[in-house]
């Protein structure tokens with residue numbers, strides 16, 4: 594059976610990182626927790642469940658588009674790349690592309706080490722012709738490829754509208770990092786959720802089964818477990834809404850009562866109705882995103898959208914530098 598080679602970078606966050614990030618986030622007027630901490634084992638499992646919810650249209654829509662346009666994507670992007678996927682999760686979307694793109698190697702990167710190992714080994718077993726080199730890393734801080742990766746033209750794949758979880762200036766910074774990683778003449782295939790009716794947007798982050806709520810609240814369970822905090826989960830609830838002025842969905846945890854929480858030797862007071870801001874999900878029109886990409890040094894090759902104008906896929910490239 595084919596095996597995946599897996600590199601673990603030391604940047605995987607520790608309990609100390611969590612402690613300093615939470616303490617820093619709680620010392621600001623609007624308390625916040627960085628969203629990367631959602632993805633412990635339970636968080637990754639709940640996230641996969643979110644992607645299958647009837648209200649959560651992005652995953653299903655993007656997968657249908659990848660299937661529909663797989664051949665066209667390969668025609669435009671070419672074949673035989675080193676395919677690099679930051680935040681690869683379960684690798685389900687990349688699988689749709691393997692046959693058409695015929696990459697020379699696949700490099701999934703994820704912050705959740707166990708999840709990554711299982712997903713990368715399953716890919717290696719199902720695609721014996723494909724070299725798999727996985728890297729466990731916080732891709733927002735480091736994008737070096739595993740040392741074992743082969744040489745080759747690089748195509749980055751960043752689906753799921755994860756780019757929307759950065760604010761626009763940080764999105765430009767992150768895309769610049771990708772541009773540097775793929776190098777001159779490198780490419781990026783990126784999925785971006787489109788602006789649309791508030792009703793559709795808000796339903797996607799407030800599912801009837803409460804899976805998104807469980808995902809959001811799991812952050813507090815993780816902080817209790819890893820930092821010995823004493824959040825009483827019954828005293829918190831999930832809230833998500835579309836902030837039209839900012840063009841983003843905001844996720845918060847709302848304190849149901851006035852309460853005190855002990856955490857890493859500190860005590861924090863929360864007033865009834867006070868919130869911890871846990872994530873943003875920015876939405877872009879095709880034109881707005883083209884602009885973000887341009888600011889990062891990418892030119893747009895092709896943009897695909899679905900018939901209902903829910904979601905967009907952008908194929909971008911960096912300039913080829915002419916050497917004399």
Ligand code: TRP
Pocket residue numbers: 643651753754755756757758798805808872873874
């Ligand atoms: N980036 C996707 C989005 O913003 C997926 C995602 C990240 C998400 N965090 C989430 C979805 C929290 C629901 C809840 O839609």
